[in-house]
Amino acid sequence: MEEKILELFGKKLKVINIGLESFAESLKEEGVDVIQMDWEPPAGGDAELASLLDSLMD
């Protein structure tokens, strides 16, 4: 059950940052491989439209 977690402990961190840019900036300063996503609320922030989009994607 723990294998994937132990695997993470043994590897170099490669981070996808979704949200606050400052987190990615800090990680870069620390020398961590990080990619910042260009995230925006989906469907213009319309929750109903977003869930419709979801069911299309599934």
Added chain:
Amino acid sequence: MAKKVVIDENNYYDSVTLMSISKDIKGMEGITEAVVVMATPHNKELLENVGLLTDEADNASPKDMVIAVEADSDDLAEEALAGVEEALEAKASGGGDDEYRPRTLDSALDAMPGANLAVISVPGDYAKKEAEKALNKGLHVMLFSDNVPVEEEIELKELAAEKGLLLMGPDCGTAVINNKPLAFSNVVSEGNIGLVAASGTGAQEVSTIIDKSGLGVSQVIGTGGRDLSTEVGGMEMLKGLKALAADDSTEVIVLVSKPPADEVVKKILAEVDKIEKPVVVNFLGGNEDLFEGSKAIYSSNLEEAALRAVALSEGNDYEAKDFTIPEEEVAKIVEEETAKYSDDQKYLRGLYTGGTLCDESMLILADELDALYSNIPLKPEWALEDNAKSQENTALDLGEDEFTKGRPHPMIEPYTRVERVEVEAEDEEMAILLADVVLGYGSHEDPAGELAESIKDAKAKAEERGGHLTTIVSVCGTDNDPQDLAEQTAKLEEVGAIVMPSNAQAARLAAKIVQEIN
């Protein structure tokens, strides 16, 4: 008075970036209010509260930015708007225009094959969706977002468990994985003590004390603040515990949380009993009786948990001490401080940026005091009538919602606390000011500097009144933190603050002084 509200359609920026711009604009000459936010329902309420919600703003969507200013004149308001535009342009072009920013998780994974961790800090409404996508792609997740409903937390943690992945959160602000600080964490030496923590600042205090003792940390696994609730049942803490038990680099384990419900404590202790490695537990003031017969090593505060772990790691016996500085030095401080008070001075005011540190202090102080008022009181009868006004002995968690409406957390932007120091400084009955300074990534670049200025002024005010203000601070940090522990400590000592080696010792010193006063 002029009000101007402009909508910048389809231009999304995160809240921390926008709050920083708002703060700068508000500081401009003749500007009484400046709110730069995305048009979410919550932010619309905020705008309404300051009288800046126009129809246009009300009709905007969360993808639209609202730029609202109130100024002494039309011209000044226009200047403010121009200032915002400039700041946004600088952000847009300065933010690494060569950098590719993928818009979907799939394209992110294409750009970074071998990605193994997603750090997610989107608004709570969207958090579950993003975390789910990440888990389904086989990524471990650190979920900083809060305001995620408990049902969603449970669903996410069940999905993570199915896949054998970490779901650190929601509301997880601190984790150190493979010696790399994530979100709000410190640069701590590498070593063989592993932590699993439901409290971010709790993890920070324990890990930095371990570092100050010359030892190090293998992993700090965050679980999110609500993990040990009855509903969630400690799912992530149990997972973290099992992982550290199996991890070759971890020899000693420390668990940190605010007091969980009894049934959850029993579950955790049952798991601890299956583990060979020593497990030190700090449930901050929880029920010690439940530990009877368990292998788990009970500790009554964060410092004790850290020092017990250090002793176990070194193969030494743990020696309980009130202070790690010589007793004579402590006695001298108490004598010197109490000699200078005026007759009016009798109360203590604790102003904290870390909620767990406030809790820890309150637990220590409550033994000495008849009452200790707070916005997070130990007893219901100690709740402040008005959070804006301290009563007798008071300790505040300035990171709580009631103090952070529309403002960044005081660890990011110290001015919330600085403002409160100024208020307390007017109270001639205050004798002691107690505070925490938290360093590390995520924190402000100079928290001690900002606080030191306000301490200097407060002390001067007390002297003007013929008295003396005792200021006791602890600095939660390491020499390798971006802010540098030694430098931050020096700034505080320069203005006459007494810097203690830990939050617990700071509270104990304050308690001794209060004893003397009474």
